[in-house]
Every structure is written in structure tokens, then in C-alpha cells.
Amino acid sequence: MTSPFTLALHGVGFQLPTGEQLFHDLDESLDERHTGLVGRNGVGKSVRARILAGELAPGAGRCLRQGRVHYLAQHPAARSVAELAGVQALLEALARIEAGGVEAMDFERLDGRWDIRQRLEAELAACGLGYLDTQTPITRLSGGERARVALLGAWLSDADLLILDEPSNHLDRASREALREQLQRWRRGLLLVSHDRLLLEDMQRILELSPDGLRSYAGGYSAYREARRSERDSAQRELQRRKLERERQEHRQASGRRQAREANQAKILVDRQKERSQVSIARQRSQHDERGDQLDAQVREAFAQLREDAEVVLNAPNCELPAQRDLLLEGLRLPFGSAAPLDLQLSGPRRVALDGPNGSGKSTLLKVLAGRLAPSAGTCEVKVRSAYLDQQLAGLRPERSVLQLLQERNRRDDLSSLRTRLARLGLPAARVDLPCGLLSGGERPKAALACELYADEPAQLLLLDEPDSHLDLPSLEALEQVLRQYRGALLVVSHDETFLASLALEFRLETGTGLWSWRPW
Incomplete structure (x- = not known):
């Protein structure tokens, strides 16, 4: 069957402004097969996606493109819901035509999609965002709401090929499941740039981008892992x-x-x-x-x-927690999120996942446990050394290097030993001396975790708010390994069920239904 579109790279290369060659001589064609694109952070996955979408010109070679391509970036720039959904230009063309305009360009841009306004409103209502209108500023939207609106634009695009760059970021568990179902129903071409293993499992092939080029593997994530x-x-x-x-x-x-x-x-x-x-x-x-x-x-x-293929290695600290009461919550009410009171007592190295939709209070509970926020009512007692890693990783001072921050926390090991530990974590010498503000999104979580786990007195209780965000697959697997080895108590927020299932958790604490519920894993 002849493909309705053409999208191919011929000898494509790209050089960073620093002069570093990101990749070179890439040759690849995309068709109707659902394809996952994987690779370590910094290898150029997003750059390649932008070249395919026509948003970036290659430094060498050619990109042949025929047909409609819809590209969803990790951080799309937009001011309103319509702009975020990629339909602002269509709505403006429709408004001019409805006002009597006869510009051929408006008719060409609209391309018969006269019902685009109604379709957008219907999609917003169908996914629980009916309270938004087309001109709602995105500054009023949460990260999860922004992601869902941007994905609506993909379904409305009528594209021959979707290019989605980390589409599951910021989505809660229910929204991730809905995204997976929508991708399974999509019958046209798809290039998925992702570290989400559930989404990658549904792909028909996997492309791996490395400094040596592209390698193609038939099947989904499990088949790719076995082949590698x-x-x-x-x-x-x-x-x-x-x-x-x-x-x-x-x-x-x-x-x-x-x-x-x-x-x-x-x-x-x-x-x-x-x-x-x-x-x-x-x-x-x-x-x-x-x-x-x-x-x-x-x-x-x-x-x-x-x-x-060298594995990223994290060395778990020896911070075994005795079986005694170390966390007590009585009648606790959060200042934001769920208004239900929470009674909870944990003893010893318990391992708990905090679950619930976005906005239900999971991050707020971690902040209260960490002493960053005061509860609106009730008692909160934490009697062990704890470490809180928030989503913004605020503990990484942007002007200081990770090596300097680790030296402040670890006076026992010499400089060479600290460098070795960071290198095995995937932070080589050229990166550990950089200010933390210049580290990539995947490097920052590893740096923050290293400062906590390699301290002279490592935390006995880890409070982790989506620590798996922005990590590439090797780093994600390394994080899973060290958290399995960690012998302290653990409370973790994540919407990645594959990640949570790997941590040997004991309990799930859920909110979002008006009450807190506690059940075994």
C-alpha cells in the first residue's frame, strides 16, 4: 500500500552553536507504523523531531516532507487554549470568512474544517475541560491541563503523521491511560519521542538515536530491550x-x-x-x-x-531504619488539595506510593511532611532524617555545581571518590563542574538524588515528587535499582505505573474521591 505522505531524512546532520556535532549522516523514512524514538538525554531526539516537523533546518543533508505533519513539542509556546491546541489560525480564518472575507488564503488554510470551533469545544467537554474556552490564557492552566489541551490539538489536526515529544509528561494516571487508548486508536503515522515504557510497548518499531546514528528494532519496548x-x-x-x-x-x-x-x-x-x-x-x-x-x-x-551501553550506576546508602514509629499524622488537613482529614502512622522502612489525580494534594502532603508547608489543622510529626525532592528540584542552587553541593554534604570522601560516584551516575567531569542551572532536565534529578544519598548522613525517609520526570531510560532504570536497594522509608509520587511497580512498594495511599484511602500494593 502506498503511503499517503513522505517523510524521510537523507544524510542529515546537525551541529550545536558550540560547534559540537550532535549527529550526522542520518538516513531514515517514516511510514504508517507507530514508531518510538528513544535515546539518552542530550543525544538530539527533540532536535531530530523538530527537523522532521520542519521547525528546524538540518545543518547538512535533506529532509523530504509531503503531507500534513502535526508536531507537539515538550514545552509548546502559546498564550491561549486555542493557540495551545494549534487551531488559533484556523479560528481566525473562520472568523474572517464568517464576517464576509473572501481571501483565498483563509479558505486554503481552513481546508474544509468549518466545524473546527465545535470540534474543539466538544473535545474539551469530553475530557473534562469544558470549563475552558478558546481564549482562556494558559497561565491559568496547570501543567496537566496544558498537556491535555495540547494533545487535543493533535487529535484535531487531521495530520498524516503525528510527532509527539514526551506527551505523557505532567499527565496523571487516568490521563496517561486515556492517552494510551487514543494512540492505540490512531490509524495514521506516529513518531513518539518518549521514556514512557507503557506507551513504547504499543509501538510497532523502536528507533534508537545514539552518537553513532540510528538503529531500528521491530516491535515494542520489550522486544527492543531484548534485542539490545x-x-x-x-x-x-x-x-x-x-x-x-x-x-x-x-x-x-x-x-x-x-x-x-x-x-x-x-x-x-x-x-x-x-x-x-x-x-x-x-x-x-x-x-x-x-x-x-x-x-x-x-x-x-x-x-x-x-x-x-554502559549502565548508569547508583550506590544505595546504608541507612537502615529501625522498626519504630517515625511518622505520625493525626487529623491532618492540607492547606491545598483534598480537604479530608488524614490519620496515618508509619513505623520502620515502609514504602508507600501517593496516588490521585492532579491537584488532589499529593505534592502538598509531601511539602507538609518535609516542613515546607504548615498543615491547616492537625498534627504532623516526622522523627527521622528526611529528604524532599520536589518537582522543581529547588535544592539545586543554580549558581553552584553539583560537585560543590555534594562536597558540602559529604566531608568523608575525597574529591576523586565523589567524581567517580557522579560519573557512574552518568554525570561526567565536564558536567559536574557546571553550575546546576546549566544541567539538562535529565541530569538535574540525578544530581539532586546524589546529594541526598551520598551525604555523610543520608536521609532515612525519602519524599519524592515525580523523581522519574525527564529521565532517560537508562537513568530511569538506575533510579529504580537504587530505590529498590534503599533501606529507609519511602513516600513517592509518580504517574508512571511501570516505575512504581519496580520499587517493591508495600502500600498505596490514595486521594481524589473526597477521602484518603489506604490499601496494600
């Missing part, structure tokens, strides 16, 4: 084989040189053989050198692949 694991194991075996072959060749060359030195042939025999052997020796030496160069290049190639 197989590649990594194969690369490890190949690296060992090539290193062993290189060592054997070096041993043979050394043995040959030793035998030549130890040879005690008569001079007449040496003279007779000298002329015959010169050509042979030169040819063998050339062949040995060429084979050695090939082996060196192959070893470097195999090692580079393993280095690219």
Missing part, C-alpha cells in the same frame, strides 16, 4: 575474542623476533637466504601490520558499543 541485551552480550563476546586474537598475534610476532635474534646459522647460509627472504619478510611484516591495525580497529569498535 542480545547485542550487548554479543559485543562483549566479540570484544573478548578480538582481544584474545590480538594478544595471540602479538605473541607470535614477539616469538618470531626472538627466534631471529637467537638464530645461529652459518654466515654463508644467511647470505644465501638473505636476498630470497627480504621480499617475503617485507610482505609478512606488511600483512602483520595491516592485520594488527584491523584488530585494533575492531577492538575499539566493540569497546565503543559496550561503552555506549
Whole structure:
């Protein structure tokens, strides 16, 4: 079946203003298959998405585009609901036509979508946003409301291809489930840039972007993970084989040189053989050198692949919490969110997920537990060392580097040890000396967690408000690993069910129905 649109990259490259080559020689075509785009933070996924959407020109190569493409950025710039939904220009054209205008450009832009205003209003009502109108300023919208409105624009676009960059960010669990169902119903082309493993599981193929280029894998996230694991194991075996072959060749060359030195042939025999052997020796030496160069290049190639796949490592602190009462809430009422009173007593290293829709009070409860907000009524007692990581990561002072902040918290380890820990976390030397204000969205959560977990006195209670936001997949898996190893108490807010399911949680504390409910995980 012929694709109704054309979207292809031919030899595309892009260079940052700093002169750094982000990627080069990318060749790829998109079709009706639902495709997920993954890769480490900073590798250029969003840049590639913008090039495909026509919002950014490639530094080299060509992008061929035919058909209607709708691009949803991570942080779309807009002033009103209509602008955020991508229909402001359509509504303005419709208004001019209704006022008697006859400009051909308005009719061309509208392209028969005379009911666009009614469709937008119907979609807003259908997803519980009927209280918004087209000109509502987005400054009045929460992060979740903005994300939902922007997604409405994708469904209204009638595009041949949707390019969605992290669309599940800021969505609560119910909205994420609705997004997944909508994507499953979408029958046209889709490129999904995401770290959401549930969404990626539904894709028909996965594209992985790395400094070495693009690799394509059939199937969803699980198939991609299995294929990558197989590649990594194969690369490890190949690296060992090539290193062993290189060592054997070096041993043979050394043995040959030793035998030549130890040879005690008569001079007449040496003279007779000298002329015959010169050509042979030169040819063998050339062949040995060429084979050695090939082996060196192959070893470097195999090692580079393993280095690219190197795991991000977090070392969980030893902060075991004794089985005693460490958190007590009696008749607690929050200043924002749920108005229901909360009675709660936790003892020992309990692991709890806070669940509920956006605006129900989950973040507010964490702030009260952390002492950042006072309750409007009731008692709140926290009797252990706690650490609160909010969504904005306010503890990362923008003018200080993560290494400086960690040194302030850790006086026991030397500078080299701290650098090593940060490097294993995925923060290399070039980044740990930068002011925190210059770190990427994926680097900041790792930096904040490092400062808490690697402190001289690590927290015995972690209060985490969506710590998985903005993390790439390797970093997300590393975070899951360290939180599983963490032996203190844990209260975590996240809308990613895959993330929560990996943390060995014991209980779920829910709000949003007017009451707090407590149930086993």
C-alpha cells in the first residue's frame, strides 16, 4: 500500500552553536507504523523531531516532507487554549470568512474544517475541560491541563503523521491511560519521542538515536530491550575474542623476533637466504601490520558499543531504619488539595506510593511532611532524617555545581571518590563542574538524588515528587535499582505505573474521591 505522505531524512546532520556535532549522516523514512524514538538525554531526539516537523533546518543533508505533519513539542509556546491546541489560525480564518472575507488564503488554510470551533469545544467537554474556552490564557492552566489541551490539538489536526515529544509528561494516571487508548486508536503515522515504557510497548518499531546514528528494532519496548541485551552480550563476546586474537598475534610476532635474534646459522647460509627472504619478510611484516591495525580497529569498535551501553550506576546508602514509629499524622488537613482529614502512622522502612489525580494534594502532603508547608489543622510529626525532592528540584542552587553541593554534604570522601560516584551516575567531569542551572532536565534529578544519598548522613525517609520526570531510560532504570536497594522509608509520587511497580512498594495511599484511602500494593 502506498503511503499517503513522505517523510524521510537523507544524510542529515546537525551541529550545536558550540560547534559540537550532535549527529550526522542520518538516513531514515517514516511510514504508517507507530514508531518510538528513544535515546539518552542530550543525544538530539527533540532536535531530530523538530527537523522532521520542519521547525528546524538540518545543518547538512535533506529532509523530504509531503503531507500534513502535526508536531507537539515538550514545552509548546502559546498564550491561549486555542493557540495551545494549534487551531488559533484556523479560528481566525473562520472568523474572517464568517464576517464576509473572501481571501483565498483563509479558505486554503481552513481546508474544509468549518466545524473546527465545535470540534474543539466538544473535545474539551469530553475530557473534562469544558470549563475552558478558546481564549482562556494558559497561565491559568496547570501543567496537566496544558498537556491535555495540547494533545487535543493533535487529535484535531487531521495530520498524516503525528510527532509527539514526551506527551505523557505532567499527565496523571487516568490521563496517561486515556492517552494510551487514543494512540492505540490512531490509524495514521506516529513518531513518539518518549521514556514512557507503557506507551513504547504499543509501538510497532523502536528507533534508537545514539552518537553513532540510528538503529531500528521491530516491535515494542520489550522486544527492543531484548534485542539490545542480545547485542550487548554479543559485543562483549566479540570484544573478548578480538582481544584474545590480538594478544595471540602479538605473541607470535614477539616469538618470531626472538627466534631471529637467537638464530645461529652459518654466515654463508644467511647470505644465501638473505636476498630470497627480504621480499617475503617485507610482505609478512606488511600483512602483520595491516592485520594488527584491523584488530585494533575492531577492538575499539566493540569497546565503543559496550561503552555506549554502559549502565548508569547508583550506590544505595546504608541507612537502615529501625522498626519504630517515625511518622505520625493525626487529623491532618492540607492547606491545598483534598480537604479530608488524614490519620496515618508509619513505623520502620515502609514504602508507600501517593496516588490521585492532579491537584488532589499529593505534592502538598509531601511539602507538609518535609516542613515546607504548615498543615491547616492537625498534627504532623516526622522523627527521622528526611529528604524532599520536589518537582522543581529547588535544592539545586543554580549558581553552584553539583560537585560543590555534594562536597558540602559529604566531608568523608575525597574529591576523586565523589567524581567517580557522579560519573557512574552518568554525570561526567565536564558536567559536574557546571553550575546546576546549566544541567539538562535529565541530569538535574540525578544530581539532586546524589546529594541526598551520598551525604555523610543520608536521609532515612525519602519524599519524592515525580523523581522519574525527564529521565532517560537508562537513568530511569538506575533510579529504580537504587530505590529498590534503599533501606529507609519511602513516600513517592509518580504517574508512571511501570516505575512504581519496580520499587517493591508495600502500600498505596490514595486521594481524589473526597477521602484518603489506604490499601496494600
